[in-house]
Amino acid sequence: MQQRVEFHARADRALHNPQIRSNFRYAMDGLIDKRKRSFPDLDELNRLRLRCAEIRVNALSKLPELLEQLEACCTKNGIQVHWAETVGEANRIVLDIMNRHNAKLLIKGKSMVSEEMELNHYLEQQGIECLESDLGEYILQLAGEPPSHIVAPAIHKSRQQVAQLFKEKFPDIPYSDDVDRLTRNARHILRRKFYEAPVGLSGVNFAVAETGTICLVENEGNGRMCTTIPPVHIAVTGIEKVVEKLSDIPPLLSILPRSATGQHITTYFNMITSPRKPGEKDGPDEVHLVLLDNGRSRIYEDQELIATLRCIRCGACMNHCPVYTRIGGHAYGTTIPGPIGSILEPQKAGLDRYGDLPTASTLCGACGEVCPVRIPIPALLNRLRFERVRQDHTGVTRGQGSQRDPWEARIWKGWSWMHANPAIYRLGIGLAAGLRWMLPKRLGAWTRVRSAPRLAAKSLHKLAREKGLDHE
Amino acid sequence: MSLRTGFPEQPARVYFFGTCLIDLLYPEAGLAGIQLIRREGVEVIFPQNQTCCGQPAWNSGYRDEARAVASAQMACFPRDYPIVVPSGSCAGMLRHHYPELFQGTPQHKASLAFSDRIFELTEFLVQVLKISLSDVGKPVKVALHVSCSARREMGVAGDHQALLRQLKNVELVEPRRREECCGFGGTFAVKHPEISAAMVEEKATELVATGADTLVSGDCGCLMNITGHLGYRKETLQGSHIASFLWERTNAAES
Amino acid sequence: MSDARSNILARLRAGKPDMPAASEPTQIPLAGWDLHERVRQFRKKMESVRAEVHVTPRESWLALLRRLVAEKQISTLLYAPDGPLGEALFQAWESPGESPLIARSETLEEWKEELFFNVDGAITSSRWGIAETGTLVLWPTPEEPRSFSLVPPVHIAILEAGDIYNTFADLIEKEKWNQRMPTNALLISGPSKTADIEQTLAYGVHGPIELVIIVVTEEN
Structure with missing residues (x-):
């Protein structure tokens, strides 16, 4: 119940914040339009979506074998592979590597898994500084806020808000709300950090089992910096990010940036297969790959819900979600917001914790329509609505049945009984029509912004009967 | 599907x-x-x-x-x-x-x-039925709202449009962000009334901005939601189910 | 940690759901352009992301390079003397006094400060190009390390027109990447950029602010 109150309170706050509303509306309109323009050929888009879904389904169908193959190839190439069942274990692995190198500064590229791990918070408690280097993430770190979008983390902030933040944190740099100027200032500040940092951390977009290759998609170059300049590189990933073959990569690379931001390709696609080899002049001497489970293997067990794990984190579902557009990413209270977050996070953390999220959708279908790997998000939202109130305790989803409210359950029982018994139904609507003058003018929250619907004097059942349409 | x-x-x-x-x-x-x-x-x-x-x-x-x-x-x-x-x-x-x-x-x-x-x-x-309609109504400007299920689950947005386009005195317009949900979502409107309200407000604003006389939709859920809000705002835009609208426009006896 | 490994794998094996058998993969039509069209597409796509592209016959690329370096006032241009362009570049500037070229054969750690703060630009070869997306493909080597194309504010890349493939899929397959992945393979499509503030594009956030590509052709 606590979470319910929180979600509603946060959503409500966002709804009444005109800055949030206009920032998201503007940004989402732009992203929707850019995506649309990047797929001028709908037949190509459909084929590409089919192909990418096949690639992800194939990878999931062989997941344990591919993880072993990935590990074997990485190890052979000199990449050290670590396995973590929980966020705590993954954090510990990163800390151990830091400690082994006596490293006090970690420079980070964009990684949603590290957000999931709350790695910054953990390492800072151990006296290690974590510095985000993706511009959006860096802005949020300065502001002390979590990301509100997985691709464009600072999308809720306006230029002026960013400028104000820079002024507070760096009083020596002259104030400017010019985007180029702000970007140049960030370059200047972070360059020094790339230069100094002993360890760099990145996420992983795809891990290729066949070759043991870590693939990173990015525009800024901070990902390349984090994986090239510091002597140690740590990549963290969920276990589901593996694909079987190198030839699986081009279709995924073709659909990911277009779905995310409408770019035909990102500036950099960085494929890392080993640490610095003898004779090479740069690149990290050590590369570590941390494979995190954190509930994913449980999602894996369900034939339908496994589709959640296909996600390639493009963010198109949130860009197209009318609910996300209204309330923004922070309202969800999860690492990953929006439609994919509303199916993923309750499965990972439990429906007892995030049981409200599957209901925060009109099931309009926009998310499923744009998903590049064809995750049937609306169907999975519906499935989790079932899981949150089911009583038989036979499924695998954590927190199953936790949102069942006896009062609500009784209403549905009654509703079902009435609609499964035609005579009762007809009696009911007959009575309602006869007594419609008694109906209240106010119907709770509905009439706060709407006039009350008016019952018709005669139901269609009655009209049809009068017209003799009820028999052949 | x-x-x-x-x-x-x-x-x-x-x-x-x-x-x-x-x-x-x-x-x-x-x-x-x-x-x-x-x-x-x-x-x-x-x-x-x-x-x-x-x-x-x-x-x-x-x-x-x-x-x-x-x-x-x-x-x-x-x-x-x-x-x-x-x-x-x-x-x-x-x-x-x-x-x-x-x-x-x-x-x-x-x-x-x-x-x-x-x-x-x-x-x-x-x-x-490959129906062919002949319009007997007065010139009117109609804004079409296709429900999300009609558009995405049933794929019949084109059929909605095709029918209205057969009516020679009907000027058909569609609102900006026509593909966006009106915020009804069945029990969603009850469970998350504030979000639903924010959605219907924007949808209604876009529909009013078309300058249409009539709002037509093939789904009563959307109609109830949108016209309910239009009524609350005392807008003049009236809603009609597409079946009612087509029947009234093409039935000489009743028009 | 081996516990985590075996626990995760055991759970995945135990829980593996029935998956539909793999069907024939959906075919995605690939572009089949000729050389001329490949160059044109490459250029169009690269320019759309604000890279500077020059297409020039073999005999004049060095003259073009000299002009560009002068125009951009690049006074220190990092190059790889033992790389594929080393010799040609070395001879490109007549008097050593005029030459902007600098070479460093040490490891990164030994001259990091200079690389980060005192180099105007770097010039590298390119292994391949991709027409469909307007992409340079680099497989950095000991002679031409990966930081050349990353740290200095200007990156000049020389690309042989004949090395441009239609698509990434085509390139991976024909060059048998899966049998010989290098330490680091890079696809570069434009200068470094960000849209993290109000979705407004800004260039040169961390990597090169300018990407200049000279496509060398055999025809006049």
Whole structure:
């Protein structure tokens, strides 16, 4: 119940914040339009979506074998592979590597898994500084806020808000709300950090089992910096990010940036297969790959819900979600917001914790329509609505049945009984029509912004009967 | 979930599934739908035992309760006539979700055969009856709102448009962000009233901005939501179910 | 940690759901352009992301380079003397006094400060190009390390027109990447950029602010 109150309170706050509303509306309109323009050929888009879904389904169908193959190839190439069942274990692995190198500064590229791990918070408690280097993430770190979008983390902030933040944190740099100027200032500040940092951390977009290759998609170059300049590189990933073959990569690379931001390709696609080899002049001497489970293997067990794990984190579902557009990413209270977050996070953390999220959708279908790997998000939202109130305790989803409210359950029982018994139904609507003058003018929250619907004097059942349409 | 690709020849008779919202709030839309079909020489049967497709319970996670209601509906339409539904949302439930609802039950096969007979009204008028309409109404500007299920689950947005375009005195407009949901979402509007309100406010604003005289939609859920808000705002824009609108525009006797 | 490994794998094996058998993969039509069209597409796509592209016959690329370096006032241009362009570049500037070229054969750690703060630009070869997306493909080597194309504010890349493939899929397959992945393979499509503030594009956030590509052709 606590979470319910929180979600509603946060959503409500966002709804009444005109800055949030206009920032998201503007940004989402732009992203929707850019995506649309990047797929001028709908037949190509459909084929590409089919192909990418096949690639992800194939990878999931062989997941344990591919993880072993990935590990074997990485190890052979000199990449050290670590396995973590929980966020705590993954954090510990990163800390151990830091400690082994006596490293006090970690420079980070964009990684949603590290957000999931709350790695910054953990390492800072151990006296290690974590510095985000993706511009959006860096802005949020300065502001002390979590990301509100997985691709464009600072999308809720306006230029002026960013400028104000820079002024507070760096009083020596002259104030400017010019985007180029702000970007140049960030370059200047972070360059020094790339230069100094002993360890760099990145996420992983795809891990290729066949070759043991870590693939990173990015525009800024901070990902390349984090994986090239510091002597140690740590990549963290969920276990589901593996694909079987190198030839699986081009279709995924073709659909990911277009779905995310409408770019035909990102500036950099960085494929890392080993640490610095003898004779090479740069690149990290050590590369570590941390494979995190954190509930994913449980999602894996369900034939339908496994589709959640296909996600390639493009963010198109949130860009197209009318609910996300209204309330923004922070309202969800999860690492990953929006439609994919509303199916993923309750499965990972439990429906007892995030049981409200599957209901925060009109099931309009926009998310499923744009998903590049064809995750049937609306169907999975519906499935989790079932899981949150089911009583038989036979499924695998954590927190199953936790949102069942006896009062609500009784209403549905009654509703079902009435609609499964035609005579009762007809009696009911007959009575309602006869007594419609008694109906209240106010119907709770509905009439706060709407006039009350008016019952018709005669139901269609009655009209049809009068017209003799009820028999052949 | 796949969209229909081929369509049958015009049948001699069809069943009509009126939907609970139409039954209670917009019966004239149901009747108009029936009359449109009958005018094309097809007999229409309205089984009295029908109630609701069960979608409210299905979308709320109460699957046993939804299944009980769905079973009762399937029993109402025993012969193999097509079943016409004047709602994209209810048609989507009957066509796509009944087989999911009955998955693993003895009724699964029956649900597949049943779902195959479901046609959304505008789809049926355009694709099966190949209806041709002649407009007898005065010039009017109409804003179309296609429900999300009509657009995405049933793929009939084009049929909505095709019908309205046949009316020579109708200027058809669509609002900005026409593909965005109006915020109804069934029980969503009850569980998350504030978000739903924010959505319907924007939808109504875009519809009013078209300068249309009439709002037409094929789904009573959206209509109830949007016109409810328009009424609350005391806007002059009036809403009409597409069946009512088509019938009024083309029935010389009543116009 | 081996516990975590075996626990995760055991759970995945135990829980593995029934998956539909793999069907024939959906075919995606690939572009089949000729050389001329490949160059045109490459250029169009690269220019759309604000890279500077020059297409020039073999005999004049050095003159072009000299002009560009002068125009951009690049006073220190990092190059690889033992790389594929080393010799040609070395001879490109007549008097050593005029030459902007600098070479460093040490490891990164030994001259990091200079690389980060005192180099105007770097010039590298390119292994391949991709027409469809307007992409340079680099497989950095000991002679031409990966930081050349990353750290200095200007990156000049020389690309042989004949090395441009239609698509990434085509390139991977024909060059058998899966049998010989290098330490680091890079696809570069434009200068470094960000849109993290109000979705407004800004260039040169961390990597090169300018990407200049000279496509060398055999025809006049």
